[in-house]
Amino acid sequence: MKLDNIDKRILRILQREGNIQNNELAKKVGLSPSPCLRRIKILEDAGFIKQYVALLDKKTINKQLIVYVRIKIDIANTSSAAIERFIYEVKLLSQIQECYVMAGENDFLLRVLCTDLEEYRNFQVNTLALLPGVCNIKTEIPLQVVKWTTEIDI
């Protein structure tokens, strides 16, 4: 499916203002409400728009600490079932926002959100370290968030 310029403008606006009213969006892209809504539905059905979410403020919620965690798996001694279980657990843990299988090495990269270092330390010792197959954990901590956006350039 090919996106025309109006579709692209709709997607750009919705990426910034997911709760904009159809009325107002229509005005912004120069359509009347009906065809605008029709386009939105098509974009949703075609899978371009995956989800609408509210983004919360980490500071206000008091989950300020981002930790990037690199977990090495002991491949030699870990069954694929254990890795499946690792993945299953990761998906359940609410502190873990992101998890990637990295190229090149036998490891996972996690983005973890915590209140403070003490909370993270507990999480690492009592939870992460106990996941199946884990043989090494390295952490990296951002001091400052220069940029953060969910927007994708269309």
Place this chain on the structure above:
Amino acid sequence: MKLDNIDKRILRILQREGNIQNNELAKKVGLSPSPCLRRIKILEDAGFIKQYVALLDKKTINKQLIVYVRIKIDIANTSSAAIERFIYEVKLLSQIQECYVMAGENDFLLRVLCTDLEEYRNFQVNTLALLPGVCNIKTEIPLQVVKWTTEIDI
């Protein structure tokens, strides 16, 4: 400000369904529409809710390649003005979704989104490498996204 259980349920739902109707949300948390809407406004005004966004599908948009880029800055030969300019440019570049100042080393961590490796290669050579102060670029590429969410545990 202290959140009660209803506030927390509202925030949890909005993090998954940012476009839910107030009517329906009110039903889910066991309130009538007016006090529910009042709470949402309070949560927005108090800064708990930062933004509503539509999340697009990377694959459908054809920006499938995530690259984590570690950029080392030549601190000895880079003025603070140059670093300011680096940060300014990073904010403008739409391929860069995230940028952090990392603890411990003189470097930045970037999350970059591209169509494919060729596009990334061009971006690195023609854009990233030319930013002020850059003296070293290392890339890491996720093979698989195991988990990705914007949700914060409340």
Place this chain on the structure above:
DNA sequence: GATGAAAGCTTGTCCTA
């Protein structure tokens, strides 16, 4: 926190280019 009413939005149908 609930109710009820006014204003405004959404959304479907049908018509036009």
Place this chain on the structure above:
DNA sequence: TAGGACAAGCTTTCATC
């Protein structure tokens, strides 16, 4: 094939209890 007009049915939203 795509946009516009219109109208019915909802939602939102606010004052009042």
